[in-house]
Amino acid sequence: MNEASMNPQFEISSKMASAVMKIVNTTLDWVTLALDAPSARAVVFGVHIGGHLFVEVLLLVVILFLLSQKSYKPPKRPLTKKEIDELCDEWVPESLIPPITEEMQSEPPVLESAAGVHTIINGKEVVNFASANYLGLIGHEKILESCTSALEKYGVGSCGPRGFYGTIDVHLDCEARIAKFLGTPDSILYSYGLSTMFSAIPAFCKKGDVVVVDEGVHWGIQNGLYLSRSTIVYFKHNDMESLRNTLEKFTADNQRAKKLRRYIVVEAVYQNSGQISPLDEIIRLKEKYRFRVLLDESNSFGVLGSSGRGLTEYCGVPIDKIDIVTAAMGHALATEGGFCTGSARVIDHQRLSSSGYVFSASLPPYLASAAITAIDVLEENPGLIKKLKANTALLWKGLSDIPGLSIASNPESPIVFLKLEKSTGSMKNDLSLLEDIADRVLKEDSVFVVASKRSTLDKCRLPVGIRLFVSAAHSESDLQKAAESLKRVTALVLKS
Amino acid sequence: MIAVPYLTALTTFFSYVLLFAFGQIRDIFRKIADWYSSNNLQGYAPICLGLEDFYIRRLYLRIQDCFGRPISSAPDAWFDVVERYSNDNNKTLIRTSKKSRCLNLGSYNYLGFAASDEYCTPRVIESMKKYSPSTCSSRVDAGTTLLHEELEKYVANFVGKPAAIVFGMGYVTNSAILPVLMGKGGLIISDSLNHNSIVNGARGSGATVRVFQHNTPSHLEEVLREQIAEGQPRTHRPWKKIIVIVEGIYSMEGELCKLPEIIAICKKYKAYTYLDEAHSIGAVGKTGRGVCELLGVDPVDVNIMMGTFTKSFGSCGGYIAGSKDLIQYLKYTCPAHLYATSISPPAAEQIISAIKVILGEDGTSRGAQKLARIRENSNFFRSELQKMGFEVLGDNDSPVMPIMLYNPAKIPAFSRECLKQNVAVVTVAFPATPLLLARARICLSASHTKEDLIRALEVISQVGDLVGIKYFPAEPKKQQEEGKMLKLE
Numbered sequence: 001m002n003e004a005s006m007n008p009q010f011e012i013s014s015k016m017a018s019a020v021m022k023i024v025n026t027t028l029d030w031v032t033l034a035l036d037a038p039s040a041r042a043v044v045f046g047v048h049i050g051g052h053l054f055v056e057v058l059l060l061v062v063i064l065f066l067l068s069q070k071s072y073k074p075p076k077r078p079l080t081k082k083e084i085d086e087l088c089d090e091w092v093p094e095s096l097i098p099p100i101t102e103e104m105q106s107e108p109p110v111l112e113s114a115a116g117v118h119t120i121i122n123g124k125e126v127v128n129f130a131s132a133n134y135l136g137l138i139g140h141e142k143i144l145e146s147c148t149s150a151l152e153k154y155g156v157g158s159c160g161p162r163g164f165y166g167t168i169d170v171h172l173d174c175e176a177r178i179a180k181f182l183g184t185p186d187s188i189l190y191s192y193g194l195s196t197m198f199s200a201i202p203a204f205c206k207k208g209d210v211v212v213v214d215e216g217v218h219w220g221i222q223n224g225l226y227l228s229r230s231t232i233v234y235f236k237h238n239d240m241e242s243l244r245n246t247l248e249k250f251t252a253d254n255q256r257a258k259k260l261r262r263y264i265v266v267e268a269v270y271q272n273s274g275q276i277s278p279l280d281e282i283i284r285l286k287e288k289y290r291f292r293v294l295l296d297e298s299n300s301f302g303v304l305g306s307s308g309r310g311l312t313e314y315c316g317v318p319i320d321k322i323d324i325v326t327a328a329m330g331h332a333l334a335t336e337g338g339f340c341t342g343s344a345r346v347i348d349h350q351r352l353s354s355s356g357y358v359f360s361a362s363l364p365p366y367l368a369s370a371a372i373t374a375i376d377v378l379e380e381n382p383g384l385i386k387k388l389k390a391n392t393a394l395l396w397k398g399l400s401d402i403p404g405l406s407i408a409s410n411p412e413s414p415i416v417f418l419k420l421e422k423s424t425g426s427m428k429n430d431l432s433l434l435e436d437i438a439d440r441v442l443k444e445d446s447v448f449v450v451a452s453k454r455s456t457l458d459k460c461r462l463p464v465g466i467r468l469f470v471s472a473a474h475s476e477s478d479l480q481k482a483a484e485s486l487k488r489v490t491a492l493v494l495k496s
Numbered sequence: 497m498i499a500v501p502y503l504t505a506l507t508t509f510f511s512y513v514l515l516f517a518f519g520q521i522r523d524i525f526r527k528i529a530d531w532y533s534s535n536n537l538q539g540y541a542p543i544c545l546g547l548e549d550f551y552i553r554r555l556y557l558r559i560q561d562c563f564g565r566p567i568s569s570a571p572d573a574w575f576d577v578v579e580r581y582s583n584d585n586n587k588t589l590i591r592t593s594k595k596s597r598c599l600n601l602g603s604y605n606y607l608g609f610a611a612s613d614e615y616c617t618p619r620v621i622e623s624m625k626k627y628s629p630s631t632c633s634s635r636v637d638a639g640t641t642l643l644h645e646e647l648e649k650y651v652a653n654f655v656g657k658p659a660a661i662v663f664g665m666g667y668v669t670n671s672a673i674l675p676v677l678m679g680k681g682g683l684i685i686s687d688s689l690n691h692n693s694i695v696n697g698a699r700g701s702g703a704t705v706r707v708f709q710h711n712t713p714s715h716l717e718e719v720l721r722e723q724i725a726e727g728q729p730r731t732h733r734p735w736k737k738i739i740v741i742v743e744g745i746y747s748m749e750g751e752l753c754k755l756p757e758i759i760a761i762c763k764k765y766k767a768y769t770y771l772d773e774a775h776s777i778g779a780v781g782k783t784g785r786g787v788c789e790l791l792g793v794d795p796v797d798v799n800i801m802m803g804t805f806t807k808s809f810g811s812c813g814g815y816i817a818g819s820k821d822l823i824q825y826l827k828y829t830c831p832a833h834l835y836a837t838s839i840s841p842p843a844a845e846q847i848i849s850a851i852k853v854i855l856g857e858d859g860t861s862r863g864a865q866k867l868a869r870i871r872e873n874s875n876f877f878r879s880e881l882q883k884m885g886f887e888v889l890g891d892n893d894s895p896v897m898p899i900m901l902y903n904p905a906k907i908p909a910f911s912r913e914c915l916k917q918n919v920a921v922v923t924v925a926f927p928a929t930p931l932l933l934a935r936a937r938i939c940l941s942a943s944h945t946k947e948d949l950i951r952a953l954e955v956i957s958q959v960g961d962l963v964g965i966k967y968f969p970a971e972p973k974k975q976q977e978e979g980k981m982l983k984l985e
Contacts, residue, residue: 084725091724093737093766096677096799097825104828111641114628119638130638131631138628147629147842148621155611156620156846157811159571159603164922166603167566169578172591191812192665194672194836204543219831223671227700261543271835290540330837336630336664349543351564352552359692360667361604361806364843370629450637455831457675469633 103432109442114139117473119448126446127478129468134303134414135384136473137334137374146373150366158362162351166362174368178339181375182309183319187341188350191363193328196338197296198224199356200326203349204294205230205263212246212291213265214238216272216462219455221265221296237462238275243282247289262291268300268311272452272462274409274417276304279315283322292323302332303414308378308385332378335370337363388414388472391479395470398483404494405486408465417452418486419465427454431464437486437493438466445485500902500932501967508902508932515904519554551926555904560586562911562923568595570611571603573943577920598915599952601938602922606779606895607866608943609810609850615858616810616849620842627841635827639838647844648815650851655777655803656785656795657817659824663832664839666774666804667693669814672832673802675701678739683723685767686741687711689749694741694772704729710749713757716740720765738767739799744776744787748929748937750890750897752776755791759798768799778808779895784854784867790893811846813839866942870895873940877949884957885970889935898924898935899956899965906963907934913959919952 032051079087112120115131116138137143150170160166171189179187190196201224205211209230213221216237225232233250236242243264250262264286266277279295286293297310305313310327312319319325324346328338340350350357378384389412396411399418409417423430434451441447452467454460468482500508561580569576576595582588603610623643631639644662652660663669674697678684682703686694689710698705706723709715720738727734740762742753755771762769773786781789786803788795795801800822804814816826827833854863874895881888887900901907904925911923925934940949960966 079725084721087725088721088765091734091766093735093768096737096768097822100821100824104824108636108640109638110645111631111638113641114626115631115633115638115641116628128638131633133632138630138632143629144625147624151617151621151624151842152612153570155570155572155609155613155617155810156843157610157806157809159605159610159806159810163563164602165565165567165571165575165577165600165920167564168571169566169568169591172566192668192836194832195665195668198671219835223675223700223831227696261540292540328837330630330632334628334630334632336837336840345543349549352556353549355692355696356667360665361804361812364812364840366624366842367629367840448638453636453834455676455834456829457831 106435109448117471117478121442121448124446126442126448127474127481128448129470129482130448130450131471132299132331132415132469133334133471133473134299134332134388134469135334135374135378136471137332137377140334140374140377142377143334143370143373146369147366150369154365156366157364160362161360162357162362168362168365168368170365170368170372171362174372175339177372177375179341181379182325182341184325184341185344186347187339188347188354188357189363189368190338190340190356191360192356193298193330193336193338194220195356195360196326196328196340197221198227199354200324200340200350201225201265201294202228203354204228204324204346205261209261209263210250211263211265212243212250214267214270214277216270216275216460217265217267217296218271218460219458221267222459225265237273238270238277240278240281240285244285247285247291251289262289263294264291265294265296267296267298268304269298269410269413269415271299271415272460274413274415274467276300276311276314276410276413279311279317283317286321293321294324294326295322296326298326298328298331298338299413299415301327302374302378303385303388304412306385307382308332329371333371333374335367335374337367337371384472388470391472391474392416392470394476395468395479395483398479399468399486402483402487402490404490405466408463414470416468416470417465418468419463423463427464433493434464434466437489440489440493441485444489445481447482447485449482449486504902504967505932508904511904512931515555519550522554523550557586559908559911561589562908565920566591571600571605572611573600573605573608573941573945573948574598575600575603575920577915596915596918598918598920599948600920601940601952602920603941604775604807604939605810605941605943606775606808606870606939607784607810607850607854608941609808609846609853610941610943613810613849613853615853615860615862616846619849620845623845624842629842630840631838633837634835635833635838641841643841643844643848644838647839647848650848651815652817654785654851654855655801655815655817656788657801657819659820659822660815660817661823661826661830661833662813662815662839662844664813664836666806666812666814668832668836669802669804669816670694670772671697671700672830673800673816673826674698676826676829676831677701677800678703678737681728681733681736683735683738684741685716685719685723685738687743687746687753689746690741690743691747691772691774694743698741710746711751711754713754713761716758717761717765720761720767724765738765739770740767741770741772744771744773745780745894745896747775747896748898748924748935750894750937752780752787752791752891752894755787755793759793763797769797770800770802771798773801773803774814775807775896776894777803778850778854779870780893782867784808784863805843805847809847809850811843811850813843813847870940870942873942873944873949877938877940877953880953881956882968883971884953884960885966885968886956886960887965887967895940896937897940898937900967901934901936901963901965902932904934906965907936909963910936910959910965913962914955917955917959919955921956 109121119128158166175187197220205228207229211230212233215234235246301310302308324342326340329335405418406421408419438449438451566578567575577598579592579594580589633639648660670693678701680702684698684703684705688707708719777786778784801817805811852858856863889898907923914921923936
């Protein structure tokens with residue numbers, strides 16, 4: 001039975017196979033015939049063209065066609081209006097400010113009288129170590145007189161930028177007076193202390209220039225450097241070895257530095273630590289490596305040097321070796337605003353390219369006349385500077401043996417900076433401890449000191465501390481009171 | 497928007513090309529001269545290379561006497577301009593002791609508080625004797641006095657917000673606040689003609705900055721939609737927050753901002769708004785509260801309001817007004833509050849007294865009179881100038897009116913001719929305005945009387961004919977007379 005069913009299938013399949021073979025053979029014969037047609041037997045350049053050449057040519061044509069096609073890219077589909085609407089609806093912005101925490105709610109003490117050495121807070125009289133009133137010029141008779149006459153003549157504001165009728169003759173007189181006092185060709189007045197540095201730096205440092213700066217500079221300088229888009233290199237705070245290595249490394253790396261401008265930016269007395277920079281060393285390095293120096297003399301103008309001319313007089317360096325000197329007048333001169341001084345080329349350039357000078361209203365005229373009077377008073381009474389030095393030395397002696405706090409500033413600087421000997425590890429805890437000390441000192445002993453506060457934008461990483469600003473008008477009893485009170489309160493707070 | 501007539505654009509362009517060519521020729525001669533003389537820079541790169549200060553040396557210095565003119569009295573309606581002369585072709589200008597009494601059309605003195613005022617000045621002198629001209633310390637140390645607290649309360653009240661914070665300088669207010677509020681991952685969209693302080697603050701914040709066409713709410717909407725849909729550049733993550741910055745009155749155009757439309761768009765797309773009222777606070781609005789009052793916008797809808805005290809209050813400084821939380825946060829983090837000296841106490845007292853006068857709290861109606869006068873003056877002056885055929889920009893009610901000059905040669909001509917007739921005007925050229933659009937800017941004040949304005953109009957018309965800046969056809973005199981006859985009947 002099996003043999004019978006299998007056999008017909010076998011016969012059919014073998015018949016189909018032979019039929020297919022016959023068809024294939026016939027097709028092959030016809031193709032060979034076509035290819036062996038007379039045209040294919042042509043002889044070109046002595047080479048036989050066989051029939052297979054046509055196949056190869058066809059293949060080549062197909063390859064070229066495929067190569068010339070563009071590769072497959074999925075078509076671009078821009079977002080439709082509906083999709084954009086959906087995205088806009090979905091998007092949830094962050095809140096404008098982070099939530100308010102406990103420490104953000106603290107309010108500073110409110111003064112009820114002028115910020116001189118004795119001031120009134122909450123009805124009580126306190127000794128004031130928190131105003132940078134180095135020469136005690138707050139409340140000085142002559143300054144008040146000159147301000148009164150300026151107010152009566154000019155009113156309060158100057159109502160315009162320097163370029164558009166905001167230049168009042170007192171501004172020009174003030175600039176000439178400052179230049180004469182310091183011995184430079186010219187100077188330029190700014191209407192705010194903080195804006196002096198952050199307008200002067202972008203006027204000189206452009207993209208691609210190199211600036212070597214101390215890591216402890218204040219926020220105004222940091223912002224100016226960020227706005228200038230130059231290459232910024234930091235060196236260790238007040239460390240000349242680190243500065244020399246940085247300059248060495250930089251000059252070795254960049255050989256084609258002919259068209260590059262190079263600057264060193266330092267402060268004379270650092271606001272964040274009270275150290276004084278060694279200017280003669282810096283000048284030696286600058287001349288060796290061909291850098292320009294920008295010096296911020298806010299806390300040393302009117303304080304250092306035998307006649308108050310600042311760090312250059314203190315270190316015995318002629319002022320024309322420093323290219324640009326800036327200072328805020330809100331410290332020793334007891335007025336507001338700032339100035340910049342240097343060679344005529346430097347100052348003229350700032351009159352048109354410094355944004356804080358060109359696009360902002362000028363300094364109120366009564367403050368400019370206060371500055372002129374303050375410099376006059378300083379020149380007539382050099383004894384103020386000696387008194388300030390004596391006061392600083394006395395305070396230093398009184399504060400140098402407080403257990404738990406150490407003095408981080410230079411003995412000659414008018415900012416006495418006390419930091420914790422052993423830090424608790426986090427800046428926040430340090431700050432809260434120090435603020436606790438400052439609060440108790442104010443409440444219990446009526447001595448007004450402050451802990452240095454840092455903004456979240458500040459890049460400076462130096463330790464926080466308690467800052468005391470010494471003034472020439474402080475009496476011995478004031479200084480002793482401060483020293484004793486700090487000793488007592490620190491012992492109390494650090495024990496608990 | 498300004499449509500420059502073709503002929504004027506062509507001639508202006510040609511003038512600049514000529515000036516540029518002459519400048520280059522002089523530079524070549526200077527290079528040759530320098531070749532011979534020794535170079536005393538000794539290996540230091542020069543402070544300004546090549547073309548960086550070309551504009552200053554070759555174009556600006558020629559007309560330097562039109563800018564920076566010193567005055568020797570208060571910047572009131574009439575003031576004394578000090579005469580200067582030059583021996584070396586305008587390179588240095590030397591003061592003389594001669595002065596000329598001129599009509600002041602240039603100072604920002606919108607309500608007339610610039611000079612000594614009968615209510616404000618005695619109080620200012622008293623507060624100066626009590627608190628001395630400076631506190632020598634920052635607000636968080638020993639710089640907060642009772643005056644500062646009072647000032648912040650008054651300002652918040654005046655503007656219509658719960659709280660305010662005050663700084664010593666208007667420029668620093670913008671530059672120090674924007675970095676605190678925005679950081680990397682944020683987006684700042686600002687008007688294309690915003691002031692330099694806003695541009696600086698935006699750059700210093702580290703956020704991405706995009707610009708929308710001046711005063712065009714539809715373009716703002718387009719930019720917002722595109723940016724929210726795309727997200728941050730390259731990573732396409734969603735933006736953290738978006739803030740839109742506009743000004744109340746644009747100082748170079750005299751235009752008011754289209755505030756209601758812009759606020760509506762920002763609300764729809766959940767962006768925050770920042771309004772800079774440097775020129776408009778105190779000068780516009782029925783009670784002087786700025787563009788919000790004039791255009792009928794509720795101050796609650798604007799997240800952050802900023803302004804300066806230099807223009808209408810005759811003092812110095814800037815403020816930010818917002819919700820209590822916002823101000824508390826700024827007092828904790830803003831570097832200008834933590835490090836910079838606090839605002840001078842006499843200046844603070846001047847602001848408080850000026851606000852009291854404006855609100856009528858001093859017992860007189862001087863404030864209301866001043867506001868009415870500045871509005872009348874602005875509208876009268878603008879309409880007269882337009883009748884004469886000048887091209888004047890700006891909206892009605894705005895006290896700032898720029899007159900177009902275009903040609904660089906007309907800038908010093910206009911300025912010097914007006915000064916000869918004892919009228920002091922301000923002319924503005926590149927880089928404060930685009931290159932082809934130089935203008936003369938007039939700022940009126942409430943202390944200008946009708947006679948002052950008529951005299952100014954005469955002089956400007958005369959000088960305009962001489963210099964050739966009446967670009968539009970003047971309304972013919974017959975039509976004016978007919979109009980008057982109709983009114984009489």
